[in-house]
Amino acid sequence: MSGPPEIVVCAGPDSLHERAARRFVQAARTAIGARGRFAVALSGGSTPRPLFERLADPGVAGAVEWDAVHVFWCDERCVPPDDERSNYGMAKRLLLDRVPVSGTRVHRIRCEDVEPAEAAERYEKELRETLSVTPAETPHLDFALLGLGSDGHTASIFPGSSAAAETTRLALAVPASEPGMADPVVDRVTLAPPALDAAREVVFLVAGSGKAPAVAATLEGPRDPARWPAQAIDPVDGDVAWLLDSGAAAGLSGFVEAVEEAT
Ligand code: 6PG
Numbered sequence: 001m002s003g004p005p006e007i008v009v010c011a012g013p014d015s016l017h018e019r020a021a022r023r024f025v026q027a028a029r030t031a032i033g034a035r036g037r038f039a040v041a042l043s044g045g046s047t048p049r050p051l052f053e054r055l056a057d058p059g060v061a062g063a064v065e066w067d068a069v070h071v072f073w074c075d076e077r078c079v080p081p082d083d084e085r086s087n088y089g090m091a092k093r094l095l096l097d098r099v100p101v102s103g104t105r106v107h108r109i110r111c112e113d114v115e116p117a118e119a120a121e122r123y124e125k126e127l128r129e130t131l132s133v134t135p136a137e138t139p140h141l142d143f144a145l146l147g148l149g150s151d152g153h154t155a156s157i158f159p160g161s162s163a164a165a166e167t168t169r170l171a172l173a174v175p176a177s178e179p180g181m182a183d184p185v186v187d188r189v190t191l192a193p194p195a196l197d198a199a200r201e202v203v204f205l206v207a208g209s210g211k212a213p214a215v216a217a218t219l220e221g222p223r224d225p226a227r228w229p230a231q232a233i234d235p236v237d238g239d240v241a242w243l244l245d246s247g248a249a250a251g252l253s254g255f256v257e258a259v260e261e262a263t
Contacts, residue, residue: 003239005219005240005241005242006239006240006241006242007219007241007242007244007249007252008241008242008243008244009244009245009246009249009252010243010244010245010246011245011246012245012246013050013207013245015245016205016207016243016244016245017050017051017054018054019243020051020054020145020203020205020243021051021054021055021060023203023241023243024040024051024055024064024143024145025055025060025063025064027040027142027143027200027201028040028064028065028068028069028142028143029063029064030142031142031143031200032065032068035142036068037068037069037070037142038064038065038068038069038070038142038143039069039070039072039130039131039139039140039141039142039143040069040070040071040072040141040142040143040144040145041071041072041073041074041141041143041144041145041191041196041199042071042072042073042074042087042091042145043073043074043075043087043145043146043147043155043205044073044075044076044077044085044086044087044090044091044147045087045147045149047147047205047206047207048091048145048147048205049090049094051145051205052090052091052094052095053094053095055095055099056094056095056098056099061098061099064099066099066100066101066102067100067101067102067105069101069105070105070107070130070131071091071096071101071105071106071107072107072127072141073087073088073091073107073108073109073191074144074145074146074154074155074190074191074196075087075109075155075156075174075188075189075190075191076088076108076109076111076156076188076189076190077156077184077186077187077188078111078112078116078119078186078187078188078189079112079184079186080112081108081112083112085184085186087109088108088109092106107123107126107127107130109123109171109189110122110123111173111187111188111189115173116173116174116175116187116188116189117173119173119189120169120171120172120173120189121171123170123171123189124169124170124171124195127139127170127171127195128170138170138194138195138198139170139195139198140198140199140200141195141196141198141199141200142199142200142201143199143200143201143202143203144191144196144199144201144202144203145203145205146196146202146203146204146205146230146233147204147205147206148204148206148211148214148215148218148230149182149211149214150210150211150213150214151180151182151214152214152217152218152227152228152229152230153180153182153229153230154204154229154230154233155190155191155196156174156181156188156189156190157174157190157192157193157229157232158174158178158180158181158182158229159180159226159227159228159229160179160180160226160227161174161178161180161226161229163190163192163193163229164193164225164226164229164232165193165225165226165232166192166193166194167193167194168194169192169194170191170192170194170195171189171190171191171192171195172189172190172192173187173188173189174187174188174189174190175187176188193232193233193234196233196235197233197234197235197236197238198235198236198238199235199238200237200238200239201238201239201240201241202233202235202238202239202240202241203240203241203242203243204230204240204241204242204243205243206242206243206244206245206248207244207245207247207248208245208247208248209247209248209250210247211247211248212247212248212249212250212251213251214228215242215244215248215249215251215252216251216252218230218231219242219252220252220253
């Protein structure tokens with residue numbers, strides 16, 4: 001790992017999403033300036049919704065060179081895009097339909113009409129073909145946006161899943177039958193630790209006091225990635241940041257000192 005994670009505690013949801021949006025915009029500028037493109041992987045769930053809406057706001061969206069952005073997902077539920085549980089569908093409605101991103105650079109995980117294992121293989125291939133310089137190289141996402149479940153899962157890597165220990169494959173099928181899957185219980189495809197660990201920047205966005213025990217156990221508890229899968233995300237050279245609201249941070253020691261308002 002490149003160093004201890006950065007932990008930013010914001011007073012409330014507004015400052016949290018403002019902070020996350022600024023981080024996204026800055027990461028996009030840095031990546032496009034350095035390499036001519038910004039490869040981001042988004043997550044689903046309820047937490048990123050206000051962030052997507054903020055990024056779609058013309059004042060913020062105008063600061064991103066969208067035609068240089070490649071959009072991937074950290075995980076997907078295997079449902080059609082117009083199903084309200086679809087992570088792609090949510091990002092499309094709230095963000096992608098409102099910004100000038102090219103459709104050819106939106107790399108959704110298509111798993112509603114193929115076996116999840118095949119979808120995972122195809123997605124891994126697409127990641128490699130889009131981002132790798134050589135076939136042997138692990139592709140580097142510039143920015144991976146992750147959430148945390150109150151049970152400790154991240155992306156679709158659930159407690160007790162062998163996905164947390166994956167060392168080779170970049171994307172994995174997660175069957176609905178997997179014990180420990182949080183709602184919605186449907187087949188899923190997830191990026192695995194090797195893909196997330198190659199990211200240049202990993203940002204966990206977590207809000208609400210219901211997440212406080214999982215945040216504290218993940219960040220300050222004993223290392224046990226099988227129980228707390230977010231501990232399995234350990235970038236080789238990339239930076240990790242945890243953007244928390246004060247509710248989510250409430251179980252951390254010394255969180256009061258860390259509270260700051262976004263400016
Ligand atoms: C998914 C997600 C998942 C999510 C967490 C947090 O597709 O289910 O990507 O990992 O980030 O479950 O979800 P909430 O923001 O809804 O709490």
